[in-house]
Amino acid sequence: MTTTTNLIEASGLTLRYGRKTALDDVSFTVPKGRVVGLLGHNGAGKTSLMKALVGLMPPGGGTVNVLGLDPVRQRGKLLEQLSYIPDVAVLPRWARVHELIELMSGLQPRFSAERARALLKRTSVGLNDKVKSLSKGMVVQAHLALIAAVDAQLMILDEPTLGLDVMSRKSFYEMLIDEWCDGERSVLISTHQVEEVESLLSDVLMLDEGRLVLNISLEDIDSRFVALAHDPAAADAVASAHPLLRYRQAGGRGAAIFDGVPPEQVAQLGERIRPSLVDLFMALTRKPALQPTTTQA
Numbered sequence: 001m002t003t004t005t006n007l008i009e010a011s012g013l014t015l016r017y018g019r020k021t022a023l024d025d026v027s028f029t030v031p032k033g034r035v036v037g038l039l040g041h042n043g044a045g046k047t048s049l050m051k052a053l054v055g056l057m058p059p060g061g062g063t064v065n066v067l068g069l070d071p072v073r074q075r076g077k078l079l080e081q082l083s084y085i086p087d088v089a090v091l092p093r094w095a096r097v098h099e100l101i102e103l104m105s106g107l108q109p110r111f112s113a114e115r116a117r118a119l120l121k122r123t124s125v126g127l128n129d130k131v132k133s134l135s136k137g138m139v140v141q142a143h144l145a146l147i148a149a150v151d152a153q154l155m156i157l158d159e160p161t162l163g164l165d166v167m168s169r170k171s172f173y174e175m176l177i178d179e180w181c182d183g184e185r186s187v188l189i190s191t192h193q194v195e196e197v198e199s200l201l202s203d204v205l206m207l208d209e210g211r212l213v214l215n216i217s218l219e220d221i222d223s224r225f226v227a228l229a230h231d232p233a234a235a236d237a238v239a240s241a242h243p244l245l246r247y248r249q250a251g252g253r254g255a256a257i258f259d260g261v262p263p264e265q266v267a268q269l270g271e272r273i274r275p276s277l278v279d280l281f282m283a284l285t286r287k288p289a290l291q292p293t294t295t296q297a
């Protein structure tokens with residue numbers, strides 16, 4: 001196990017596919033005991049970042065360190081200590097679930113077959129079931145049970161609930177939180193279901209076209225960002241203070257998000273409300289790149 005406090009450290013990380021820059025000068029850390037959401041639109045660079053973290057993509061600039069290891073040069077050692085589900089995760093369709101447990105036991109020194117069987121009991125997946133007979137949701141549950149049975153400190157999940165219905169997504173997240181997160185281990189999870197994961201996360205990383213536009217803990221969102229609900233008549237005055245985003249709330253009231261406290265005369269025009277993660281996501285990742293003066297209600 002690593003002795004470093006941070007499970008992930010990225011500094012000035014840049015990733016390129018030929019001349020295309022997928023990740024541009026990204027720096028962040030993931031300490032122990034965090035549930036970190038990696039959010040971004042299609043093509044923002046989420047998968048590329050995860051590939052770099054597991055040593056599948058060498059940095060084109062900057063450095064990355066995972067569990068105290070260089071992911072490219074020490075990949076074998078890293079994979080022994082990491083639980084990872086890539087976005088193209090597939091389990092072999094011909095295999096029965098108990099065969100996958102045997103396979104994992106042979107391949108992964110930190111895998112506990114007993115724990116995998118216990119985790120599978122939480123699901124409707126039977127040990128004798130063939131993967132090809134399982135629904136998409138059941139395959140993902142089985143996959144999570146298998147990787148959560150690895151005694152690791154870090155789990156990396158690339159859009160694990162893609163294509164699942166709302167019930168399957170809920171059971172997936174319940175199992176992840178109940179069975180994996182213990183205050184010491186961390187998980188980095190990329191997803192487009194921003195609203196759904198908000199209550200699970202301790203921290204958020206937001207990517208926009210390869211740039212890290214937000215790196216914050218959920219509890220710090222309230223103190224840094226101010227959302228102001230206001231009557232439509234105050235819209236022009238609020239707009240003149242250049243909020244990050246203006247939007248309409250249910251019921252027709254206007255709202256605006258500011259990075260920091262707006263000027264006193266503007267703050268008086270409405271009441272402060274909590275900005276949701278979705279609102280922040282809209283504010284910080286809209287295309288073209290953030291231009292506070294061009295936001296529209």
Ligand SMILES: Nc1ncnc2c1ncn2[C@@H]1O[C@H](COP(=O)(O)OP(=O)(O)OP(=O)(O)O)[C@@H](O)[C@H]1O
Nearest residue numbers: 017020021022040041042043044045046047048049
């Ligand atoms: N193999 C590749 N060759 C060239 N460009 C690539 C390759 N893979 C990704 N890219 C480009 O890198 C950028 C980041 O892609 P990436 O897959 O990391 O985004 P993402 O945030 O995971 O997107 P999604 O949410 O759609 O999965 C995109 O512009 C994409 O077109």
